[in-house]
Amino acid sequence: MIRMIIPLAIFLGLVALLLVSLETAEQRKLVASPLIGRPVPNFTLPGLHDPDVQRSSADLQGEPYIINVWGSWCWACREEHPYIERLGNESGIPLVGFNWKDERQDALRWLNQFGDAWTFHMVDFEGRAAIDLGVYGAPETFLVDHEGIIRHKHIGPVDQTVFEDLMRRIMEMRSEAES
Amino acid sequence: MNKAKGSGFRVQGSGGLRLSSSVFRLPCLLLAVLLLAVSGTLLAQASPEAQDEQRFSRIEPLDFRSEVEQARFRSLTNELRCTVCQNESLAESDVPLARDLRREIFHMIQDGRSDMEIRSFMVDRYGDFVLYRPPLAGHTLLLWAGPIVLLLGSLIGVIIVIRRRQQALQ
Known part of the structure; x- marks a missing residue:
C-alpha cells in the first residue's frame, strides 16, 4: 500500500x-536591491525647472530624504501621484524627483497637469545615474537616511498601504536623525 | 524490515503483483510526464545560442575594435538578464534600460575592463538576479546540486525496483 x-x-x-x-x-x-544598507551612489544631475543648476547626491547628505523615480511616459506614476503628493506634504523631509529618461517639455507639462509636490527634480536624460542607483522601472521610491545610506526601496506605484509603510519608516529615520 | 517486505511480496504471488502494479501505473505515469515537462522547459531555456543571429539584429550597431571584443560583448549580453522584461537577456531586449546597459557594457569593454569586473558592476547594482548563471553559494546550492541529486536518486530508485522484481520472480 x-x-x-x-x-x-x-x-x-x-x-x-x-x-x-x-x-x-x-x-x-x-528584485531586492543590493544597494539597501549601502551609501547613495555619487551622481550630479541638472535640475528640471532649472537646467543650469547642477545638484549632486552628496549635497543632500545631512538629513533624511526621499528619491522618487518618475517619468511623464510612465503610466503608474500618474496612479501613485496623489500619494507622492502626500509624501511631499506630510513627510517633513525633502522629496527629490528623479526624472528618468524623459523629455523636459513633457515632464514640465506633466507636472503642470498633475501638480508638483516635489522639493526639486534632478534630470537623468541619459540614464547613467539611474544605472548606478539600480533603477529598473519607474516608479521607484528610495528612502535615504541622514548619513546618506539607502534604507528602503519600493518598486512600483505607491498606494495607501505602501504610503503608510513609507511614512512609518520616514518617522523612524527622522527620530534617528534627531537623536 | 527489508526482508519482511520482500517475503510479503513473494507470498502475494503474481496476482498480487499485477494488481499493485496497475494501481501503481497512473501516479508513476503522471510523475514521469511532469518530470519530462519540467526538464523539457529547463533544456529549452539552456540553449541561448539557438536564435543568436535573429537576436542580434535588434541591437544598435556598435563599433567594435576587434572580433574578440565583439565576442565578449555577445556572451556578456547573453548571460545577463534584463531586469525589466525578466525573461529576456540584455541581448534580446528592446526596452530602453537594456539599451542603456548594453551601451554601458560596450564602454566598459572599450575601457579594458575584464568580464569579471563587468559582471560585478551589474551585480552591485541589480543583485545576483541579473546573472543567468548564478554563483555557487549556500543559497544556490539546491539550484546547482538539485538536478544531479534528482538524477542519482531516481537511478538508485530504479535499480532497487529492478533488483526487487528480479528477486520476486526467482
Missing part, C-alpha cells in the same frame, strides 16, 4: 510546489 502511495505523494508534492511558485511569482519580479 505504501509503495503505491509514494509516487502519488511525490507527484502531489511537486504539483503543490509548482502551484505555490505560481502564486509567489509576482513577488519574485520585484
